[in-house]
Amino acid sequence: MASLEIGSGSDYKVHVFSSSSELLEKLHQKWSLVKKKPYPAMYSSIFGGIILDPAMMVIPLDDHMVHRGHGVFDTAIILDGYLYELDAHLDRFLRSAAKARISSPFPQSTLRSILVQLTAASQCKKGTLRYWLTAGPGNFLLSPAGLPTSAFYAVVIDDDFSQRKEGVKVITSTTPMKSPLFATMKNVNYLPNVLSVMEAEDKGAFASIWVDEEGFIAEGPNVNVAFITNDKELILPQFDKILSGCTAKRLLELAPKLVQQGCLKSVKTANLTVEEAKSAAEMMYVGSTLPILPIIMWDEQPIGDGKVGDLTMALSDLLWHDMVAGPDTQRLSVPYIN
Template sequence: MALPGQPTLPPTLQTSSPSSSSPSFSSPPAFSPLPSLSPLNGSSKYSSKQNNVLGFAEGHEKWPTELCIPVYSTSEVIEKMRGKLPNKSVEEHPYRAMYSSLIGGIILDPTLMVIPIDDHMVHRGHGVFDTALLMNGCLYDMDSHLDRFLKSASAAKISPPYPRETIKEILLFLAVASKLKTGSIRYWLSSGPGDFLVSPPRNSTPTFYSVAIAKEFSRILEGVKVITTTIPTKPPKFATIKTVNYLPNVLSKMEAEEKGAYSSIWVDDQGYVAEGPNCNIAFVSKERELLLPRPDKILFGCTSKRLLILANKLIGNGILKSVRTRDISVEEAKGSAEMMFVSSLIPIMPVVDWDGKPIGDGNIGEVTRAISDLFWEDIISGTQMLKTKVTY
């Protein structure tokens, strides 16, 4: 597959060794905080112990301890970075392959799976992302995730560097290169590198990255505890876009963990249940009605959309009476018979305790188990329309 303006990806993917050549410094860089210091014994290190009387500038305190800052060559940087990785071979590392539109190809060495520091996704959070579940050599519900990815990109005003079908082919190439049969494919679209300003440079090209991650999946058979987070919810305009700007999500999850819970629940300004930090929420009422919060105020997931379809099977056999999306008050939600998280990589996770009080009888309910069974059947042996086969 030849990418626009990029080299062809060959069937046999090869890595090339980084250049061993590197710049040598006979004096500190021009922007060094200690411009008058010289290298120690001819090495590329600068010490604050020399000329300690400088004390930065007249009137400032002296350096309290010795500061020794190395200046590394390219090969030394790679060696240092490789030393930070877990003590595993490349084949054993969970990040098996990365695609970068900056180089137009696939990287197999985790040490080199990097993006520029001036990429606006890094320093401004101007980027979107999505995930594909890889199970038994097939990408599950890939088209739904790609559609959401491109919808998020449009809302974030980022134009993809490739058309939709090319992005899809890249993800399939990446799965092949990773040799993974089970795991996940995460992918990002950034407004691109170029500077450290707020808006992207006019001549910048958006960048596309993707990583194949080794991971085993299984059904969750134990219920979890959750809390109501004190972190404010995102306004609908931003909540409905899957961006990399996850600070509220991170703080919400950390708050839960600090309080001994698995995760947290957002409640909006009107007192209605919103979502979790990286998942949707579903409830089973005492009347056996499956309820999900309205999709127009949250990041309504692809898995939740699939749930609305699969759950109809439970209406036919009498396990459920109906399936609806609507506003759900906290009081109603806490009084439900069953509760569950809904997400892409863990389709159904039972919730049995909220703010220290049991949901229903505090055990995993019949409907939750039935829905979990439906999803795993759908992922492993369900309709082929939702599966994109990877040709290894």
């Protein structure tokens, strides 16, 4: 069938797809140019199953997550064929959903089963598993009251990551951080986070640090932050106004091993001023795919001696070992389909 063109009063004409098959052919043409599929599998509760064709990995435009930001998400790591800390992330996921007043279309056990089956179908042995709960599709109104059902989406992202050993530079963000209500739930409204990272990149830094209205250290744009004092205390900011990072909480569980070995004096969460934080001996980001990223300079001021610290790497080794060889409570073997 000949393609249809609609004039818009200018020289530019918009193509009108005459059929779904024509559109699908166009999408397949686009993906045929991609050598390696970055997203080997997706799940959609709207479709009711797992999708392996990247051309069909779409969500409705009238989903309230798209046009109102009414959605929450979370992530789990896939490493060597295991899902790391899936249950901890799922628990936080549903806490975020409750704060956002989104009910799940499935119980937690079913969500977990879907995610495991999705990972198995993807055949991905190393990457990330990201998933969303949304108010659902149905209209373009503000209130979700008239929507037929909430929606659950998930995608496997084929990603190669490794233990981070090089230090990075950061800045203090001038982008206002989220209020505690929104900062403590992992919602999809990440514009402040995006602008914060862009500001850092504009200044030649890796990312940024948020400081709360009381002058205490908060977090990075999508990671927690931790410090080692000159007295060898490991301190993370308290979680009352920021996201309680699953990796950060796991670090707090593992780090006492270094206290027992005499490497650290103590491990705790506490409020830290900017002055106290900048005078730390070592500093690091803490996040799922890092799991530790050393920070060696902040606002053009060296942290400690300006080099990656030994204790930072010792903590990184603890977390990385937990990811690759930790207990069954942390690692779930994926039943891949042959």
